[in-house]
Amino acid sequence: MLIELLKPLNRKLVRDLWAIKGQGLAIAIVIGCGVGMYLMSRGMLLSLSETRAAYYERYRFADVVAPVKRAPNALLDEITALPGVRRAETRIRAGVILDVEGSSAPITGEIQSLPEVPTPHINDIVLRRGRYVDPQHEEEVLALDAFAEAHGLGPGDHLHAILNGTRKRLTITGIVLSPEYIYAISPGEIVPDKKRFGVLWMNREALANAFDLDGAFNEAVLLTSAGSNEDALIDQLDTLLKRYGATGAYGRDQQISDQFLTNEIDQLETIGRILPPIFLLVATFLLNVVVGRLIDTEREQIGLLKAFGYTDRDVAIHYLKMIGVIVLLGILVGIVLGTWLGRGLANMYQDFFKFPFLLFRAPLQVYLVAVGVSLLVAVAGTFSSVRRVMQLEPAVAMVPPPPPDYSRSARWIERLSAWIDQPTRMILRHIYRWPRRAAMAVLGIGMSMGLLIGASFSMDAMMYMVDISFNVIDRQDVTVNFFDPRNDRAIYDVMHAPGVITAEPFRAIPVVLRNGPRMRRESIVGILPDAQLSRVVDTELKPVEVPPAGIVLSDKLAELLQIGPGELLRVEVRTGRRPELDVPVSGVVKTYMGTAAYMDLAHLNRLLGEDTSINGTYLLVDPLQTDALYRELKNTPLVAGVSLQEQAQNAFYETLQDSLGTFVFFNTLFAGLIAVGVVYNNARISLSERGRELASLRVLGLTRGEISYILLGELGLLTIIALPLGALLGYLLAATLVMSFDTELFRIPLVIGPSTYGYAALVVLLAALGSGLLVRRRIDRLDLIAVLKTRE
């Protein structure tokens, strides 16, 4: 046997480790969860941001985009001459409605121009399959990978597009990826829906013909030179392009795909900052409890070793080795777990974010940090115990400890004594005798429950957010966008479509909002004051009327602009006659998605100096007639885009299930493991401390059930005490997460459903029960005679 080769002290180490293998493993797993979570989130964050950087670099993702209504191609030289511009290109990009066989609902999409040379220099595309379009063939297009895949389209397949009111049959020649559409999402939505958002690339000439943009462009894309001032460049672009109907140039921070990607990276950052420390804290605490109590039970052996001449250092090193093995095992578990989870997450991300490549690779320093922090945890958790080992005097250690003194029992327990049986009294006195231990156990169990709530509440909150957004705020079934502002009579065209029950007009205009140094590029949506479909609600979620004058801001926008009701907001309109106005903020309303600004439609039109005009309507439709309605909308020339609430909602739920569901599942697993780790460790240690007592009771004729009650009853009691604490910790964790997930794109409300509390409590109780059963098996195997032979 290998063990024979070891020195006696190391044999003791091996045997001791074997004896506490269950507990050791439980601690190792908790450490592993922390390390794994850290590796996964940190590694994924770095992989994601490095992949993004490489992708942007290689395919020259535009630094600045400047949309205009129509500008002559010759303007490119002037744009290129602006300071800070490394290179600029012009292109045509427009909204289209796509019609794919097998999909009755109209699909909103975008179409972009391709230069004569096969691919653009800026925002280059990645050809995955097929070939580039032939400049001679007007009908040929390239299609975005996710969209084509969702509809089973490939090179050679056909689809229809309504280009500026004209229906055209197009042929796909190639399937592409683009750095502009890593997160392919249609504007105004918050989760990507591959089926309902398509992007096509087409010959510039053909596209220019379709949109009456011969010799002109409607968007300039720019690369900036290193160290240039982007804000200054944007200002200059806006000045230069003002005459051409510029709605305002913007940088990557406003590019929708990049915005979502950044948001995801930020969330990973938050998770990596908040959750692993919690796991490691629990691990510290477990190590502290287990090693501390282990050393208490080995007092006499420690004294003996020292009496025989082992130095304090020898003995301390002996215990350090034991701790080291557990921690190293934890680190190992963490590395395997983290890498495995990271790969899984990378695969999941490939579904949302279309990269040409995405590998999970955590750099060495992430591993080093994980290992370093774990070692710190080990030191923090065991420092006091190991110091106790060093300080123990052999003579003191070898005198057997007197029986623990229970005489200072609480008076209330004694008063209760008359009412409760002996075993229960034993439980209460034991808890009272070791209050710190009991408190630690309660805290540990509470933390695991808190983690469960923190991990799974986001589901409740998201559901709530969607429910409010789709059923209280935006209650329309369909949103129809027009190509250009129309007279409000246009609404009747739509009203006559089959299945439309009511229609409410809106007008959205691009603006720049300024309050002192703070500036935002937004749209103002003009709606009817008594709108019933797309409404605005106050912070209590009560619908409010948009006041006849002034501007109503969403709470997030007000926060970003640091402005409140009554103050004046500078509004620079970027369409029509481009007036610049000071408008009082007349209200702040609750939104969970985006950063909207609202005005009374009539008031908005008055400010613009225009007649009543609208650029879209919200519809309430008869669900039985949707197919007919969709057919009509696809063939209505003025319709530039259609978004369908129900499908958006479904897409959201699906995404939630896929991404968040997976995340919640793993967190539940981790938190459950922690709960088991804490409860099982407590039970095991109690058993080893009190095994003798319990065996004596068995000898006296108590049954296994009766002595199990004494040990497990205590655990049960502590677990129940821990539940309210766990609920509180969960609430606090959720509040922290809610705060850090508060972004421009969406906010999560702090909503924790009773079922989430119930679920967390259930998992904790089940974990406690499982641990109890494991320990119960040990109680059943208690060796009565062995216990009676020895003193302690």
Next chain:
Amino acid sequence: MESTATDSEAIAFRAEKLTKTYGSGEATVHALRGVDLEVPSGEMVVLLGPSGSGKSTLLNILGGLDSPTSGRVFFGRRELTAFDDRHLTLFRREHVGFVFQFYNLIPSLTARENVALVTEISKNPMRPEEALRLVGLEQRMEHFPAQLSGGEQQRVAIARAIAKQPNVLFCDEPTGALDSKTGIVVLEAIARANRELDTTTMIITHNAGIADMADRVLYMADGRIQRSERHPEPCAPDQLSW
């Protein structure tokens, strides 16, 4: 199993060809190599013998804590060796009292509660106070083990063992951890229980001096009972020479 004080000729225990081996192969230890024994009801038996001779093993088997490798044990007419764990537990609960060298009190219970622990689950117990009075501890009933001396703790253990009015009392080196003066007080408590409650009593010791208080002394060596000796006139514990 109503073996009573009047029925002094009844057999409390009978063991037939008991053997007990531990381990296997080269490491086999023969703790008992064939023990035959009859203990009449109400008798006080002292088991003497060198360490490792198998005394504890025999006592544990008779008390239902352990089972023999072969052979049979009868308690009255019932065969203990045929009992399963649940029935052995019930047997101990109803009929047997144990006293061990290291007291084995429950530290979180007071003296009285330690006794009450047993009286609560037995059929015909005396009151815990009474049992403690029998061992002379009526003044210390509300004390926790930590507040009692070794001898006092052992007397609580005896009170706990006799409080259920057991048919048999097994004591494994009850004075092993005590000085002689304290030891005598403890032995007096045991002798009194045997006398007043007519409890069949079996005491293990390696102190030959204690043997003089027994009705019968069994000498064990090497897993066998070598010799049995009767004392028609056992002496009182306070006359023992230690």
